Amino acid sequence: MSKLRATALLFFLLMYTPFANAQESIRLDSIIIQGGRLPSSLFSEGKQISILSQQDMRAIPASSLDELLAYVTGVHVTTRNSFGAQADIGIRGSTYGQILVLIDGQRMNDPLTGHFNSNLSLPIQQINRIEIIRGPASASYGSDAMGGVIAISTNTYVNYIQMSAASSSVDKTNEVVMEDNKRSKNSTTFASNAALKMGSYGSSWQYLDVDKKTRRLILGGYAMNTAIEGEKRANPNTLDIFSAPANYMSFYNQQSAGISSVFKWTDTWTQYLRLGYDQRDFNAKYFYTISPYDESVEDVQRRWVQFSSRKHFSSSYIELDGMIQETKDVFTFNPLFIPNEHTTIQSQAHLNWVGKNRDETLNYTAGVQLLQKKITSTDRGNHANLGYGIYAIIRRSAYVNKDFLQSIHTTSSIRADYHDTYALKWIPQLSINVITKLGGFRSSAGKSIRSADFTELYVSHNLPLISSGRNVGNPTLEAEESWSVDLNYTSNEYANIRYEAGTYYRISEKLIDYVYTPANLVTQRVTLDPNGYYFYPQNISEGTTFGVEQSMHIRWGLNTHLSRTLPAAPNDPNQNQSSTTLELMLSHSYIKTDIDADVVSKYLLEHPKHQWNAHIRLNNQTSILQIGLRHLVLRTERDEYMGFRIDSPQTWIDAKASKISYLPNWSVSPYSRIEWSLEIRNTLDREYQQILGATLPGRWIIAGFRLH
Secondary structure: OHHHHHHHHHHHHHHOOOOOOEOOOOOHHHOEEOOOOOOEEOOOOOOOEEEEOHHHHHHOOOOOHHHHHOOOOOEEEEEOOOOOOOEEEEEOOOOHHHEEEEEOOEEOOOOOOHHHOOOOOOOHHHEEEEEEEEOOOHHHHOOOOOOEEEEEEEHHHHHHHHHHHHHOOOOOOHHHHHHHHHHOOOOOEEEEEEEEEEEOOOEEEEEEEEEEEOOOEEEEEEEEEEEEOOOEEEOHHHHOOOOOOOEEEOOEEEEEEEEEEEEEEEOOEEEEEEEEEEEEEEEOOOOOOOOOOOOOEEEEEEEEEEEEEEEEOOOEEEEEEEEEEEEEEEEEOOOOOOOEEEEEEEEEEEEEEEEEOOOOOEEEEEEEEEEEEEEEEOOOEEEEEEEEEEEEEEEEEEEOOOOOEEEEEEEEEEEEEEEOOOEEEEEEEEEEEEEEOOEEEEEEEEEEEEOOOHHHHHOOOOOOOEOOOOEOOOOOOOOEEEEEEEEEEEEOOEOOEEEEEEEEEEEEEEEEEEEEEEHHHOOOOOOEOOOOEEEEEEEEEEEEEEEEEEEEEEEEEEEEEOOOOOOOOOOOOOOOEEEEEEEEEEEEEEEEEEEOOOOOEOOOOOOOOEEEEEEEEEEOOOEEEEEEEEEEEOOOEEEOOOOEEEOOOEEEEEEEEEEEEEOOOOOOOOOOEEEEEEEEEOOOOOOOEEEOOEEOOOOEEEEEEEEO
16 A cells, blocks of 8 residues: 555656746647547547557557557557467556447447457558547447547548538638648549568568549558468477477468548538458467467458448538448367357447537537347357447537636536346446646546456357366356546646646446356356366456556757758658657556455456556658667466466567658659668567467567558
């Protein structure tokens, strides 16, 4: 408890540390939130939100969603293979199932298992931005959004929002975009990106996209291939099972393809459509169990189609969107056993109405959402459930414009949510953002829920015999519920310094976690080893989570005049000038979770107690160099017999350098630039595990180029 008080005291001391030499504050009103149910800017949002821009994603040494999010304060990533095969993502101490992942406003959480939440079914090159919305968001999105929301917006979807906003003042910056479109009424533009990367462990990535744009139409397509041989590792199962090979490879392969389009039917009616396909197969040994029979490999295929249609009126708009997603998972636990095959279908539809008053001090939205989940499985059986929600959100803004107090923004949300497993739930939430001369003070409070997925409910139930160490589902699980409150501060930019700090507290009931349980205490009618132990999901009575987050961003700018030896970039206003920026980003998060139960849980305590991030970035118009450090203090676990160990602390250092060269003006070439990159991940070459059995790779070097 003394450490807890000391951390809280340090937080409040830092939060009220004054900065000198005040300069113009950050234009928060120009940063529009794409993933919210009610359109807003960071200026009016009461929730703490982080944004990864395209520049951030270009600088970060990452090839997958989990690698990108590992650099965000308050987000903890538990990686199994580090090649993008699978990782558990949590926000503010949540488990992997207590976050919601959206792509272009549509739920991507698969009903089979929350372990698939990081399986981004499109390349990161297609992403325009990633918004990390911290804290409960179940009032807006329904089940799963307990720790927060990861809202991914693609390039096509951002264009859809901009094109559809011709008659709206939601985003003032879109007026300029539409004027440009009018001036280029008859113009047609083509764009293409091609990329190739190769690296250690037999890894390679190939990517290609093509886009066509006119005033009323955007049409694009992409294809990506990833092939990674992985590391050769000694197999501890050979000690127990004669048929188990002496070594295995941590391989990973992925192929993705998709098309997307935006069509502007009229000046006030716009349509968006996306179709996608993703297939991945990988070594899944010790991803889920510690059984000595575990020789797992897994193949996951996902197909989906999503759409959105928005009709604008004078001061409001109505939007209808939806998605159908099919996932086929073939899990081979051991070549001696019959593979488990699962097919899930998730259908969703959403109707939303958004409006505002004349002076835009009152914004409101109301909507209805339908969600159906189905599974056909060899080991889980055939099941289906239905859920729906009705919600309303109101934001009130008061502009005081006093010397100290500038404005106050309050957001109230209420949702009636029904699900087959928990009947009807009322979910309220409230947030407030007070803008002052010193910066923004945000606070939010509310309820959130999560229902068990099909794996937690039914895993292994159709198997004739379940060996010790495996997972066994529990169909009597009740939905998790939690109440959360947070307080956050974001400073204005002083002397090129921006500081953020926050604290939160969450009380949870009926928490779901896999508990290592002797066979005689498993109450389901399944055939077990009477002397065995199993990971059996149960509702733990209660848990509390307290956390503190802090980050500081320091930026130095330096303009230097250079004589170019390369052709100038098109429309480059600074042909003889290079703007160089040096940025230092420091952050720390502290999480303390207490469980009111005398059990050994598998995932509730998986998050790090402390996480330090430090990143230095040097960039100009053509070059970026970023060096990142992550230092994690984790809960240690060991099983020397099986070769499992989670060591703490863990220190990761990654680096990436990229350089853009301008190509000659070839009229027949669709490309004008080539970007070279070199990445070094885990430069210390440390061997770590973050979940029992799954060893992460050592030093990993990747070189590549991109034509665009």
